[in-house]
Amino acid sequence: MAIARHYWPASVSDADETGPELSRLFKRFDEALQGLGQWHGFLDHLRTLLPGFSIGDGTGPTRCSFRCIVYPAKGDPMPPIPWAVVGCMSILAPVFTVYGITFEYEGRKRRAALLHLAPLPGTMEEAARIVARELESRFHVSALPREVAATPVPVVVEWTQPPRTTLFDALFDSDPTNIP
Template sequence: MSLTAQQLLDIASQYRDTTRDYYLRQEASPQHERLAALWKQELLKLDRWHAFIRSLAREMPGFTFGDGTAPLSPCFRCVAYPATSYPHPSVPWAVVGCVSILAPVYTVYGVEFGREAPVRGGSTLYLDDLPDFMSAVALGLGTKLEAQFHVTALPREMARTPVPLFVESKAPPETTLFDALFTDRPEVIP
């Protein structure tokens, strides 16, 4: 069953603030408290998530997989790095798969890293058309996320839908449905 952009916005609105009021206070908003409670519940599934990541390493040779889940973002994230470039800082690019904890949707995107001296530099984010060298792993990762977690891909045009929500570093009118369901800083990965 596919959800509409409005249905996804309604869901995200339960966990994301519609004003900046609580950012100026010391107390958590009701939305933030709901998100924290949901994360507490979802963290009980962390063993299943880690087992999934281990299975990816067996099923998709040539890549090193890691957990990129961050509690401020309402999703589980796995990161695929080309195996020949691991460990850091020589990682030239990565493909990231996200499963939202708010709605039964996922996304896959790519990040290409620049190099500044011996560490990663600026990055190029690919939310839509991934370069050819990322496409195969992105397709494989998406297929495995769908099968394992019974989620559907968030259509790219829907992901870009502006939403009237405040999400960590993003504020309307820049905030999108992608930000609200997954992360406002997709380029920040381990």
């Protein structure tokens, strides 16, 4: 809770301007980028562990975590895929989470995405287990329990406001199904 308050503003009016919280968040993100080479090494290692999968980097400046995305398909162009596993490692606290997303399509166009938290559907389990094991062993981070991640926090994270804001939003991503 203290970490969320340290890096995220308490009200929408505070979020409109770059106040002390967002300044600290941007500074922390810049610091975290110094470890980008190690993160890319992690992604390369995942590619050797999951050879039949496409591994993508979903890390971006509007998120407070490094994100890897595991798709159960390869190809160019990528065929419509039924699901993805996402591993997030917070840049604000030594914690990670792994979740799944299933997709609905209209033809080849993605129409909807549905978030899955633990336990994940069977087809995602093995990839999620590997991602979690490797995040924990390479970066010495711990899994954030689902019930703790769901804890409400009185901060504004991007477009999510209290009382809907959770630790998940503040430590990982407030829009977890938005992936390429």
